Amino acid sequence: MNHSSGSIQSVARSKTLRQTVFWRLAEDIPKPLQTSLMVASIAIPLLLWWLVTTFGNIDPKFLPSPAKVLEAFGRLWSTGELLQDTVASLWRVGVGFLLAAILSIPVGLLMGSFASIRALLEPLFGLVRYMPAPAFIPLLILYLGIGEEPKITLIFIGVFFFNALMVMDTVKFVPKDLIEATYMLGGNRWQTLLQVIFPHVLPGILDTCRINLASAWQLVIVSELIAATEGLGRRISVAGRFLKTDEIFVGLIIIGVIGLIFDLSFQYLLRVSCKWANQKR
Secondary structure, three states, X not given: XXXXXXXXXXXXXXXXXXXXXXXXXXXXOOHHHHHHHHHHHHHXXXXXXXXXXXXXXXXXXXXXXXXXXXXXXXXXXXHOHHHHHHHHHHHHHHHXXXXXXXXXXXXXXXXXXXXXXXXXXXXHHHHHHOOOHHHHHHHHHHHHOOOHHHHHHHHHHHHHHHHHHHHHHHHHOOOHHHHHHHHHOOOOHHHHHHHHHHHHHHHHHHHHHHHHHHXXXXXXXXXXXXXXXXOHHHHHHHHHHOOOHHHHHHHHHHHHHHHHHHHHHHHHHHHHHOHHHHOOO
16 A cells, blocks of 8 residues: 555656656756757747748848848858958957956956955956946057957957956855865965865856857957958948848857857866766755
């Protein structure tokens, strides 16, 4: 009787889990469901876009159909313009973001670890953080001219201060018990910083860089308005002036796809380099 009762409860519990798998709080969902939802997140907007442009009475100048955008993509790709623009934007974002990350991570690490450095730099960083990066364009042109330097510097400014402050906040939440235990085991200040604090916050640092990479791509369009002759931002700007909406969509989609690839790459890097952070509790 007890065995039968236990079996009924087990079946009931299994059914409940299957019914509520979509709404599990702070738990992973089955891989098939995850894959299906990820595909649906792209497929549903594309389907709605096709339905609206096919059956709706909408001027293609305002909303081109997926077929028109695909045709524009083929046209720009065949001439080599799209590849040239993509490489130019990738280079600017890559250099600007990489410089910002290389400098902001150690600065944020020091600010989070030492209250003295935090007190010295946080007010300044907090002040600059609220200054819109595009507002620096006139000064950048004045100081650096109209070459590649102001474009890369604009991306650097737009990423560096946010990245440093977010890394600082990540470090501030390192458990003090962990630091005290390191001292008790004979570790010195720099060993604690490099061998305990940094590995502990590495997942947070990678997530911070992943999030702020989006800011770098958002600044591409603005940076390429500074006398650029190539780039996805310039492509979108020129297409807008001539009402080539299909080319605007091509540029936006390319930026989105590249951003998604980078985002997935950061997630993969996080899983590979910080396997201990992904272990189940």
